[in-house]
Amino acid sequence: MENNIVLYVLSDSVGETAGQVAKASISQFSPVKYEVRRFPYINDEDQINEIIDEAKSEKSVIIFTIVIERLRKFVMEKSAENNIPAVDLMTPVLDSIEDVLGYNPKRQAGLIRRLDAEYFKKVEAVEFAVRYDDGKDTRGIKKADIVLIGISRTSKTPLSMYLAHKNFKVANVPLVPEVPPPDELFEKDPRRVFGLIANPEKLNKIRQERLKTLGLNNNANYANLERIKEELEYSKRIMGMIQCKVINVSDKAVEETSGFIIDIMRKNFGEELEQ
Structure with missing residues (x-):
């Protein structure tokens, strides 16, 4: 049989x-x-x-x-x-x-498919944040949902990663007086660009600690208070030219700054943001 x-x-x-x-x-x-x-x-x-x-x-x-x-x-x-x-x-x-x-x-x-789609969207966003971290490739500026700009140690990278876990594609670009900002920054919708600033004294302490972890002399120009003030003024001028939202991250946790940015994005883009 x-x-x-x-x-x-x-x-x-x-x-x-x-x-x-x-x-x-x-x-x-x-x-x-x-x-x-x-x-x-x-x-x-x-x-x-x-x-x-x-x-x-x-x-x-x-x-x-x-x-x-x-x-x-x-x-x-x-x-x-x-x-x-x-x-x-x-x-x-x-x-x-x-x-x-x-x-x-x-x-x-089909709820599991939606969960899977959400997961892969998050993975894609994290990979994007890594690829376009610290201005490594300015092409990311055009593709990004959000662009973060600011001088060194203003939490650009951790904030990029946190926002990536919220499914946003984020590029971050360091602002340095000696290096002209990329043209793509001025072509981006300013509503998608966020400038990060911080208290110079706090930045001074953070940078000194950074130098220590690298085994370098903390008297280097990188951690010099006057140099930091100069960088901050430069960054504010660039942010003013772009006309982007400026956020002082001195006393804000990454989660708080992220929530603030997401709220602004929702106000600016509404339903388009959910797609």
Whole structure:
């Protein structure tokens, strides 16, 4: 007797989960012949009826991950009417989690895809921040959602990374009196550019600590207070020319500055920001 069997995999999303379960399960039986037929994006009863009509003429099992309650019940009812075994992979798990949490699941199709898309968007933003950190490649200015500018030790890099984890593509550009700022800065929408400044005395202490960690003399020009004041004045002139928002980060945590920037971006770009 041939052990032919068809596993019907139904889902209101892509169906990868049910497909993997079907393959893992059938591998335990080593039948002479089997087939897994996948039907993703089930969204109405007519689709289910067509699949049931096909499945009832074969030795078959229906395995499904359908969270929309109306369609889930329809699959169970039609399978029972036609004596087709049907396995609901999601409901027992959802019921157990609901019992523990004490509230109902959303029962929206495709949420895991949205989570995956969100994750990859975040990874892309982090990679962008690394690639266009510290003005390494000025082409990033044109592509960036947000551009941070400021002199050394004004938290450009940590802020870029924090904003990247909020899914923003951020480029940061150091401002140094001896180095002309890139032309791309003046071509960027100034609403997307944020200038970072800080108290010169605080910057002096931060830079001295930085030199110590590098094993260098903290009397270097880099940590000289007058030099820092000169750099700050220069940076303010550039920010004034760009007409960007200027933020004093002296007493702000990275999270606070990030929240401030995101609020401004939402006010400026609204729904466009969510896309």
